[in-house]
Amino acid sequence: MGEGELKLLGTWGSPFAIRVRIVLNQKEVKYEYFEEDLTNKSELLLKYNPIHKKIPVLVHNGRSVCESLVILQYIDEAWSKSGSSVIPTDPYERAMARFWAAYIDDKVIQALLGILKATTEEEKTYKISETMSVMELLEEAFEKCSKGKTFFGGDTIGFLDVTLGSYLTWLKAAEKLSELILLDETKFPKLVEWTEQFLSTDCVKEIMPEVEKAEEFITKTLKPRWAAASSK
């Protein structure tokens, strides 16, 4: 099942691509990686994701799979014998994992962008408190899903670990640039512990970009882009 030619189109910083790469790494699956320039999309990207023209795109034996959470489930099924299972096997736990993954993708980017893009102190304070509410829920979700173990997925990293974990570089960059602490161990002790465990896992360490690179990208590319867009 999990044989044949495998390509992955992604970008170094995209949480959606990062999570796919971590899982492929964990399963020790070999693939050809293509770093995309989203300001100048390649023929390959336009061919394999004509509808959205977005990364990540997994191309397995010439057939493309799009949407990161869909890709993760596909990899789990196609390489079910390699490494540990990404998504839980019990239907109720799978439903919880799918629910929380959708919640994370809905809330986390908006929260971080809200803080970084805030133009007044008032707005920034508001966005920070919104982010704290999200993190409170995630701390609770971690307790329920991990059942006392190290990761959301239990003893090994799983669907929710990579979904949330893929944002960590950007979260830490936002903390440094905005001079605040989001991963506060007095408020979210389990999440903070989980962050350390997650980031020190081999299959993660090799893929996660450096926080400095993310900070530089925000400062030199994103912030000017946002400023230009808002002055139009």
Add this chain to the structure above:
Amino acid sequence: MVPNSEVRLFGMWASPAVWRVEWALKMKGIEFEYIEEDVSDKSSSLLMYNPINKQVPVLVHNGKPIVESLVILEYIDETWNDKPILPVDSYERAKARFWATFVDVKCREAARKSFFGEGEERENGIENLEIQLKALDEELEGKKFFAGNSIGYTDLVVGWMAFWLGVAEEAGDFKAVNSSKFPFFTAWIENFLQDPLIKNNLPPRDKTVEFFRLFRQAGSCAKANVK
């Protein structure tokens, strides 16, 4: 059949997300208790079972709640796993999930703009809807249903566009679905709505159009009040 199974569905009569769960339950022959929610005055049960989003549908299986209609559909398929609704092949399953996100995020947003929007926003919404309908039309070429000869997961998920999009077009006075531009999609709408499972499991059309008309008015008032 899952023995000793208590299944309850919290819903709202006009909601497409609720109906797609009902279709799935009926397709599988699962007995369930339906509880109609007044979404302007939510019950304590609903708030207990779905404290985060406080929305319907909520499926409660043996006391455990599952929320978000797409998550519920997969849960139903995996728990009552005879007569699968999702494709068996992994690649086909990935495609089905892709279409689900496509219609629930992209098409819904475009429909929302077309329905509630005015001027440029509305035009933009309709333009996007037409691009999306083209993609769905191409996917349907040579097929009676997205799933092949009979209804499957993708059909249930796109199903809101067979009925509620038409309702929105009428209540919102716009047009996007065009039989000459999207012949396969138009044919699919016919086939889908005529299928015995769906035909007998839809809200009354007139009542739904009226509901959407009021909903649209409320939306405009809300916009006018937010300067």
